[in-house]
Amino acid sequence: MIALGSEREKGNRYSVSEIDIAEVQDWAREAGALAKSYFNRVERSRKADRSYVTRADTEIEEMLRTHIAAQYPQHGIMGEEQGIGAIDREFVWSLDPLDGTDAYTSGLAVWGVSIGVLRAGKPYLGVIYLPLLDDCYWADAEGAAFRNDERLAVNPTTTIDSNDWLAIGSYTHRRFMVDFPGKTRSLSCVAADFCYVARGSALGALIPRASLWDIAAGLRILEAAGGVAYGLSGQTLNIGELLDGHKLPEAVIISSPQLNEKIRGCVRVRP
Amino acid sequence: MIALGSEREKGNRYSVSEIDIAEVQDWAREAGALAKSYFNRVERSRKADRSYVTRADTEIEEMLRTHIAAQYPQHGIMGEEQGIGAIDREFVWSLDPLDGTDAYTSGLAVWGVSIGVLRAGKPYLGVIYLPLLDDCYWADAEGAAFRNDERLAVNPTTTIDSNDWLAIGSYTHRRFMVDFPGKTRSLSCVAADFCYVARGSALGALIPRASLWDIAAGLRILEAAGGVAYGLSGQTLNIGELLDGHKLPEAVIISSPQLNEKIRGCVRVRP
Numbered sequence: 001m002i003a004l005g006s007e008r009e010k011g012n013r014y015s016v017s018e019i020d021i022a023e024v025q026d027w028a029r030e031a032g033a034l035a036k037s038y039f040n041r042v043e044r045s046r047k048a049d050r051s052y053v054t055r056a057d058t059e060i061e062e063m064l065r066t067h068i069a070a071q072y073p074q075h076g077i078m079g080e081e082q083g084i085g086a087i088d089r090e091f092v093w094s095l096d097p098l099d100g101t102d103a104y105t106s107g108l109a110v111w112g113v114s115i116g117v118l119r120a121g122k123p124y125l126g127v128i129y130l131p132l133l134d135d136c137y138w139a140d141a142e143g144a145a146f147r148n149d150e151r152l153a154v155n156p157t158t159t160i161d162s163n164d165w166l167a168i169g170s171y172t173h174r175r176f177m178v179d180f181p182g183k184t185r186s187l188s189c190v191a192a193d194f195c196y197v198a199r200g201s202a203l204g205a206l207i208p209r210a211s212l213w214d215i216a217a218g219l220r221i222l223e224a225a226g227g228v229a230y231g232l233s234g235q236t237l238n239i240g241e242l243l244d245g246h247k248l249p250e251a252v253i254i255s256s257p258q259l260n261e262k263i264r265g266c267v268r269v270r271p
Numbered sequence: 272m273i274a275l276g277s278e279r280e281k282g283n284r285y286s287v288s289e290i291d292i293a294e295v296q297d298w299a300r301e302a303g304a305l306a307k308s309y310f311n312r313v314e315r316s317r318k319a320d321r322s323y324v325t326r327a328d329t330e331i332e333e334m335l336r337t338h339i340a341a342q343y344p345q346h347g348i349m350g351e352e353q354g355i356g357a358i359d360r361e362f363v364w365s366l367d368p369l370d371g372t373d374a375y376t377s378g379l380a381v382w383g384v385s386i387g388v389l390r391a392g393k394p395y396l397g398v399i400y401l402p403l404l405d406d407c408y409w410a411d412a413e414g415a416a417f418r419n420d421e422r423l424a425v426n427p428t429t430t431i432d433s434n435d436w437l438a439i440g441s442y443t444h445r446r447f448m449v450d451f452p453g454k455t456r457s458l459s460c461v462a463a464d465f466c467y468v469a470r471g472s473a474l475g476a477l478i479p480r481a482s483l484w485d486i487a488a489g490l491r492i493l494e495a496a497g498g499v500a501y502g503l504s505g506q507t508l509n510i511g512e513l514l515d516g517h518k519l520p521e522a523v524i525i526s527s528p529q530l531n532e533k534i535r536g537c538v539r540v541r542p
Contacts, residue, residue, distance in 0.1 A: 052434070102434065102454075103456075106436065106467070106472045107404075107406075107470065107472050108380075108381065108456075108458075108467075108472075109379075109380030109381050109401075110379065110380050130380075132380055132403050132404065133378075133380050133403065163373065165377065170436065170454035170456055171454060172455075173439075173444070173449045173450075173451065173455050174450075174451075174452075178444045179444075179445075180444065180445075181445075183373070183442060183457075183459070184441060184443075184444050184457065185374075185379075185456075185457045185458075185459060186454075186455065186456045186457060187379075187456075188454070188456060196377070196378070196379075199378065201377045201378050201379075202377075
């Protein structure tokens, strides 16, 4: 393992962890450029769970795995496309090479690369890159969360206005009744849901039952921006339990600490 | 009026109308560049109806009005920000300088410039430009609809799969029960709803009660891509009635002809 320590500085991208976050950002941008090169030009095919996958998903995961294995050979890696390996290690990378594949193949604009690292089963570091916006969201092992060079914070409001918005899933209308007094939008990209809550744009997000690669990077960024995540029933999340590929036991609400319970109260499971 | 006739050709942008559509596309791109230059850097303020407006909205409408008045001095113009003028003319331009202002100020990626022309109260020509995607959707007075150089057609399917999607509004959860068997997404940009239906990406869209500037360009593009628009109750739209600034009397479903009734059946007004 290459410990770069806290002295390393590269522009605004100051590394305080065992991992060189500036380099991880470069990998995410490289991955995003690859996805962009295939955008509107790629065929999609179905996976066993009937969700879509493209050549971009598989090539990006391969590229990220190659970088990680070369730089951090003792770390474990789990990814959406190629599965789980060495999850007993202290550091485990959790990759969604192209989060929002369906939005991507629909010609929509919000999709991206999500790279999270867990340390001893806890979110340690996160980088999410949204290529068409050229927005890189990131949080190191310590300190604040950022969009590019701009520091992020969840929305400080304690009330919900009719112009405020909640990010929801694209199947929410089939599974939940949502009585949110503002707007709802489904981006079809869980990583982006975390970004828009972390920057204080969305007040919260209803994250459907997710896998670790969907949320690993986002959870660290959310936490560093002052946000919290609870299951719909109010339970805290046990991230370590997801390392074997299991999904979360229930949907999750992410938001500021002061609004989480209020937003949970707006969402009921449809009978 | 400068009639450029059917001989004029400029790349793939062949003009068959009284209006030079290649030039209108250039105006839309110029407007999009202006919007992009303010993106993530602009303050929003509220209009009388509590919706948002930014410096980008007002500057773009001013720019478009200047171009139109110089080139087509005998045409009427109605725009979202500066209102209605000379709507008794044969040609009336209907402008939404920045459709999706709320998405724009939320840092989201789908918003754009919508320029429609009516002739004798009917959709005549439409150009919609989505800057972050660099996608220009357009349809001339005759012929097909295009995204850049690619010809568009509504989705030919007659069945609805769980991976198909319906575009909805960001207040839909408060006003309607939607039993669509696929996905739903709210882009918060009515012009984009028309584009994604016209290209066959979304199967349909539920357009909330709209003003003419929201739908003028989109209706021509939809029609040229083989799509149709009906009120939720099944009524045909009377576009001429909207020239005085009135909103549509009810929400509208846009889709292919074969799915419109089926989609209308998925949407009920909430009690």
